[in-house]
Amino acid sequence: MHETDMTRALILTLQDWWESQPEPPTISKVHLTVGNFTCVEPASLQFAFTVQTQNTFLAGAELVIRETPLIAFCHPCQKEYKPDIGVQYACPDCQSPMEDIRSGRELKINRLEYALLGQPQIQETL
Amino acid sequence: MHQTFDAALEINLLHANQDGADHNRAHFEEWGIVCVNLMSSPGAGKTQLLERTLQALNPECKMAVIEGDMTTELDAERLRQYGVPVIAINTGRACHLDSKMVAGGIHSLSHEHDPASLDLVWVENVGNLVCPAEFEVGEHAKVALLSVTEGEDKPLKYPIMFREADCLIITKTDLTPYLEIDLERIKANVRQVNPQVPIFAVSTKTLEGFEGWLQWVRQLIVQKGVCV
Numbered sequence: 001m002h003e004t005d006m007t008r009a010l011i012l013t014l015q016d017w018w019e020s021q022p023e024p025p026t027i028s029k030v031h032l033t034v035g036n037f038t039c040v041e042p043a044s045l046q047f048a049f050t051v052q053t054q055n056t057f058l059a060g061a062e063l064v065i066r067e068t069p070l071i072a073f074c075h076p077c078q079k080e081y082k083p084d085i086g087v088q089y090a091c092p093d094c095q096s097p098m099e100d101i102r103s104g105r106e107l108k109i110n111r112l113e114y115a116l117l118g119q120p121q122i123q124e125t126l
Numbered sequence: 127m128h129q130t131f132d133a134a135l136e137i138n139l140l141h142a143n144q145d146g147a148d149h150n151r152a153h154f155e156e157w158g159i160v161c162v163n164l165m166s167s168p169g170a171g172k173t174q175l176l177e178r179t180l181q182a183l184n185p186e187c188k189m190a191v192i193e194g195d196m197t198t199e200l201d202a203e204r205l206r207q208y209g210v211p212v213i214a215i216n217t218g219r220a221c222h223l224d225s226k227m228v229a230g231g232i233h234s235l236s237h238e239h240d241p242a243s244l245d246l247v248w249v250e251n252v253g254n255l256v257c258p259a260e261f262e263v264g265e266h267a268k269v270a271l272l273s274v275t276e277g278e279d280k281p282l283k284y285p286i287m288f289r290e291a292d293c294l295i296i297t298k299t300d301l302t303p304y305l306e307i308d309l310e311r312i313k314a315n316v317r318q319v320n321p322q323v324p325i326f327a328v329s330t331k332t333l334e335g336f337e338g339w340l341q342w343v344r345q346l347i348v349q350k351g352v353c354v
Contacts, residue, residue, distance in 0.1 A: 002221050002257040009224070009261070012142035017135060028130065032139065039256045039286055086283055089318040097321035107139040107260070113130050 003044035025114035037070040037104035070104030146225030150264025157241040166271035168253030171297040180208040192231035194223040222257035255284040267292040281315040300329040
């Protein structure tokens, strides 16, 4: 399951951010965008994340994944289309190959929600 | 309850890997080295292609290999007989090389050999059509291999690898008489996701089509302005 390695890559990226903070934050939610034209399966990523974050600075953090569809742009037809992944990527109308991808390649950490345990402030945002 | 803060990161999930890849690339460039990442499913013929390529380009071009293998050193041993430095990276259970593993390989290479004397470093990735496509290791070009025995539909089923490739080698073409396979169909399927990619149909047994591939490698080296 290659999501194990993808998750490790995600954790390393988050760790860079976490270590750069002046005091260690407690991360509650990690918001990701995962395109449908990537090597990542969101359900497997969720599972791997839960398992691999145990006993780490991310223990208990929730992974919120927004999926984006594969959308290509056909230059001859001057319009967007949704390729049929695994079957056909060329434009269904003029058969031009898939050149520009407008959506679906995202593998992005959008934002984090976190608390600072040193802070006595009680406030629920978001 | 504690106050919840929001940090907008807007960075790639593989940011840490990407940083490492950029770092590796900077090392290669400092030494005047072009790095090529070879990727394919297991058994498509990466090692065999490398053997023939090392044979053909050595000593015209000074090369080294960083070899990713899940458990063994078999491939590394095969390649050492061509008289080039081969650094084996044991990836354990990981199904691809990442930039950190390759950094380890570069470290060994720079300690055991003189990296500034090299023109080209081949990275032979772990056999896998899925993950290696997403993990950059610091290469200047990605080369994907697809053997004729794998079938015409693979570029459609594993599109990311074929989309990301800067060059595609169709291997084992000497087997086509025994298979019901249409080379043009394979090429058309690749072109659906990567219309401009150079494609070379090659047999490492008869060496048919091999010169085209070697020319591509030579051109890449010239483009990067490192070797003759």
